[in-house]
Amino acid sequence: MTRAHQHTPHHAEGVHHPGHGHSSPEGHEHDDTGQAEILDLDAEVLSEHIASITAWLPLRSGPRRIVDLGCGTGAGTFALLDRFPDAHVTAVDTSAGHLQLLREKACARGAEGRVRTVQADLDSDHWPDLGRPDLVWASASMHHMSDPGRTLGRVRELLAPGGLFAVVELAGFPRFLPADAPEGRPGLEERAHAATKGFHAEHVPHRGADWGPMLTAAGFTVEAERTVIVDIEGARSEAVGRYAHGSLRRIRDVAAPALDAEDLAALDELLDPDGPDSLLRREDLAVRTERSVWAARRA
Incomplete structure (x- = not known):
């Protein structure tokens, strides 16, 4: 097995934010429009990350049939179409x-003939016909499965002989603020994330799991594993502010019961789009996160 560590400083490299087709990035249900906004920002800010993973995949030949499980609004789908x-x-x-x-994006790109969409609940007892793909891509979706072992088994049955399964998962949610921010409440972002741990432990217990042993138990051989470290200066992209605002806005209600009044007030000041301390106005933001990738074949 090989492991590559990539540090990607100061430019927009892609990260697939959690939740594609399941719950929101922080496990809290929101309407499709709000979640779609986050997924689209994720794709915009972090697109180079996704491209770097598609280029890294240990493929024996260019895949002709790909399945994107938990595709969201298409960040992975279009990266795969561009790569192959x-x-x-x-x-x-x-x-x-x-x-x-x-x-709609596929039509705008002139790629509608290369994309088929299927609405399906991957936790259901019966999957629709997805063909015999050469590559199955699952980015930030596997940790939402109620029975990951069963889902992995179905992917194994789905793959064509010699096909590859790529699992991209969250090593941690993005962080945006410096450790000493905001003024008067340093460390607020970490406390807000810590305040959601109980909720996540209950609702997304497989988040942050090591998928290598689970893949092996399901009948796969893990051929390669990679950890990608992302560090993007916010000054490089205006969208970073919107990405930070949308991400922290979506954890606010989950974190609120465990935050003291001063922290909650400071968080609301950051989230006030018209306020002087709004995340949308800050010049000290960055995107810091990690993603883990496993590439596996049927044993």
Whole structure:
């Protein structure tokens, strides 16, 4: 097994934010529109990350049939189409709204003939016909499965002989503020994330799991593993502020019961789009996170 560590400083490299087709980035249910905004910002700010992973995949030949499980609004789908110009992607998600946006993007790119969308709940007892893909891509979706072992087994059965399964998962949610920010409440961001741990332990217990042993138990051989460290200066992209604002806004209600009044007030000041301390106005933001990737074949 190989492990590559990539430090990607100061430029927009892609990260697939959590939740594609399941719950929101912080495990809290929101409407499709709000979640789609986060997924689209994720794709915009961190697109180079996704491209770097697709280029790294240990493929024996260019895949012609790809399935994107938990595709969201299409960040992975379009990165795969760009990387593999002869491929066709079947994009699977629970959200009809996300799939509609994905189809609209495909039409705008002139790629509608290379994309098929399928609305499906991957936790259901019966999956729709997804063909026999050469590559299955699951980015930030596997940790939402109620029975990951069963889902991995189904992916194994789905793959064509010699096909590759790429699992991209969250080593941690993005952080945006410096440790000494905001003024008067330093460390607020870490406390807000800590305040959501109980919720996540209950609702997304597989977040942050080591998928290597689970893949092996499901009948895969893990051929390569990679950890990607992302560090992007906010000054490089205006979208970083919107990405930070949307991400912290979506954890606010989950974190609120465990935050003291001063922290909650400071968080609301950061989230006030018109306030002087708004995340949308700050010049000291960055995107710091990690993603872990496993590439596996049927044993």
